[in-house]
Amino acid sequence: MNKAQQIDVAIIGAGPAGLSASIELKRLGIKRVVVLERENEAGGIPRHCGDFPFGMREYGRVLTGTKYAKKLVKSAKNAGVEIWLSTSVVEMRRGGHLLLVTNEGTKEISASRIIYACGVREKTRSARLISGDRVQGVLNTGALQQMVYLRNQKPFENPVIIGSELVAFSAIRTCSHAKIKPVAIIEEADKVIARWPVELYAPLMQIPLHRSSKLIKIIGSNKVSAVEIKKSNGQIKTIKCDGVILCGHFIPESSLARLGHLEIDPATNGPIIDQFGRCSDPVYYAAGNILRPVETAGWCWNEGKQIANWVALDLASKLQSRHILTKIEVSKNVKLAVPQCLTGIKENIGMSHIQLRFDRLMKGKLILSNDDEVIYSRNLSVFPQRRILISLSDIKDLATIKENSPIKVEFIEA
Template structure:
């Protein structure tokens, strides 16, 4: 497969955000989408369950059908999708270096969109001790084995985490005839919103809150999991562990580039048009923060694609941007990190998260004056949004805990 040496728009990542932006841009530009996987569609193609597609297509789809629909619509719009291509560096210009079965090459573009998504934290990143037997994997790895390869890697696993993806793991297990023996959550409350919290009970899966996995034991395969909770230490007999959630942006490409990375999210710093610190690069989707739904990422891709179309036509404002500052120990990150003036923008809301369960008053100030204020009661990994201020100026988001 040969790749073009130059294009108008280069999109890195063929998930919901990248394909949505590409579809928006294709009628007015040459658009090339690159993805390192052998098939396009992103994470949803691994998720053989509902619900996908209501926001985008007004119909309920399973993940693979949703991914296929995204790809078909992009290609019908004229987008060239190339899979099995690894991007190895981002260069000024913009220009990117890639490797594929055709060898090493560089591609010049007028604008580049980064939409490389996220990955789950590993067992090592969570500092879980014990032996290193087989049968410990992320939700994504489980979905790949079950839906793409038709395999059943275990029969009685423990699930670590209660984010939305953790409940997706339960659905994947049910599809493969796997019966989880426990669900473990370090926080005193379930992370995902109601009614997700009742799902383990409906499936007969014991839910252990305020509990951590202290070690995983077994020789060739997982044999047992040692947990520590309110009643002390105990052992659960199991043959696998699903380490779910705690997502991190897939942002390794930023390491060797000139683009500024946000230390809080791990993704790139952007303004309210989705522009990175080098304005020839844009970003959208879960690369920006861990983690949002496929539908949210798709909508973000559409909005940033429209901003890129304006930039291509020379109609995107080039004025000053202003920093968004977080004040409050429990505030974790905000996207976008910089805002523009009152012009039409891709991000019409500021999105933020907290590091722990917290209740209090969230106040937004612009240029020192209060713009909006409301009470919040939330947990980590739950979406918090506030309207983007309609006037220019430095923004402060202040959380006063109760």
């Protein structure tokens, strides 16, 4: 590689968002696009999702995650993207300077723009504060997938699955691929979160579903031997098992930003962006699941592609600078909003929607206001962890709102 040659855009993370952004940037004629990937293989999380469905939006056909990841990597290479593997970014510095680590040691690079696309991971046992013994055999779905699909390992025979987000479906599929037989699915809410796949698939696999049940204790001396769950009526039940799969509770892998200078939104745990995906340091953009927990690969792919367009405009000095920021503030029962602010909303480019998430099932009215004036309202039911989109074009008089006052997002329960 030619060190002297200026890098136009460096992308951190070779998952769906990062790769799709890189491909789009090349398509838009950007000269040097480099994707930095710390693993020794590109593709991100889909690499170890051995099941369906991936690729509909991107390739118009249904693929496994593994095949989809390979296809994405190939597309990027064909487009002329440089992918640097086994390259860890250890510091993001002001103005687009990155400190890298490779087998050759450390190295600094600079790029005109950087797209931060490190994705998302599941919350750990420790971070969930789960009670009980500290034993082997407690894994997140992501770790299980890597064991099964990348390395042919079988960490347990009869685990329990905790949670029923969409990823629980993938956990079931991964188990079935490795001939692991889960003994229970445990969901704290009274309803399954990812209803059709989990509710359909669990009975098919003869896995009992325990709703309104909370995992309260992991038991074992060296390896997991049982778990205790507590029903909402107070009843405590012990389930024998030899492993625990902790599904979901996704959290953006934003430690680089946390340890560096980019502003973080405590609601999403990702960087604060405007409607162009631009971070508090305008050299940095962010795309994909680093922005919020959690979207499909297809969504992230699309987001990466869109943001690449605004990065290209920015490189051509055709994007408005990040000056007037209208904050988007959420009330307590609204989990998060992305983007967190809008830059000069008068021009009709940038993300077409505000994305919202909620923690629990609610019915009521969603209201957006600016300077005490309602600019949007809609009656709806919200489901936990599902996306709600507000089209910016549906907002009344967006062009005339007071830019210095925040847009407040509230949900009034019926």
